[in-house]
Amino acid sequence: xxxxxxxxxxxxxxxxxxxxxxxxxxxxxxxxxxxxxxxxxxxxxxxxxxxxxxxxxxxxxxxxxxxxxxxxxxxxxxxxxxxxxxxxxxxxxxxxxxxxxxxxxxxxxxxxxxxxxxxxxxxxxxxxxxxxxxxxxxxxxxxxxxxxxxxxxxxxxxxxxxxxxxxxxxxxxxxxxxxxxxxxxxxxxxxxxxxxxxxxxxxxx
Numbered sequence: 001x002x003x004x005x006x007x008x009x010x011x012x013x014x015x016x017x018x019x020x021x022x023x024x025x026x027x028x029x030x031x032x033x034x035x036x037x038x039x040x041x042x043x044x045x046x047x048x049x050x051x052x053x054x055x056x057x058x059x060x061x062x063x064x065x066x067x068x069x070x071x072x073x074x075x076x077x078x079x080x081x082x083x084x085x086x087x088x089x090x091x092x093x094x095x096x097x098x099x100x101x102x103x104x105x106x107x108x109x110x111x112x113x114x115x116x117x118x119x120x121x122x123x124x125x126x127x128x129x130x131x132x133x134x135x136x137x138x139x140x141x142x143x144x145x146x147x148x149x150x151x152x153x154x155x156x157x158x159x160x161x162x163x164x165x166x167x168x169x170x171x172x173x174x175x176x177x178x179x180x181x182x183x184x185x186x187x188x189x190x191x192x193x194x195x196x197x198x199x200x201x202x203x204x205x
Contacts, residue, residue: 002109
């Protein structure tokens with residue numbers, strides 16, 4: 001979607017993209033990788049802390065919700081019991097889980113679409129051919145990302161199911177790699193390519 005929108009605009013209107021704009025779009029990818037990596041590592045450790053707390057408190061199933069074996073109050077408002085709170089929480093999370101990968105894809109597409117559009121401008125002689133190339137490239141990118149994501153996700157899911165400690169370590173490693181790679185991209189763009197300097201130069205990667 002982003003490749004067709006941004007790349008198509010560049011192809012149709014022959015937009016000359018300033019180097020600082022291209023660098024900013026690529027920097028957004030680096031920042032996003034850092035945020036996602038930190039969120040992944042933090043989420044894994046947070047879940048471990050919650051599991052440890054539950055084991056210490058010794059939650060038991062009772063009636064319409066679970067409670068600590070040290071708590072014996074039985075009067076609960078229908079809108080205040082934990083099940084209702086969980087339902088409200090998941091109603092927001094469902095939308096967020098659908099929206100988050102779309103946002104990640106849009107940010108990645110913004111960085112890649114400009115470089116691809118500039119590449120095809122000098123390689124294909126007509127506009128229809130350039131747009132067709134962008135469409136094919138976009139479809140190929142979607143299929144490739146789906147294959148990579150399914151491969152990595154299935155490996156992590158299998159590791160967490162069969163070997164809980166190994167799966168957790170794989171998740172932490174993936175988060176750390178994302179952070180390190182994001183920091184490398186941010187360093188490359190800000191210091192080597194000089195995004196915040198007068199002589200900013202953009203070399204499409």
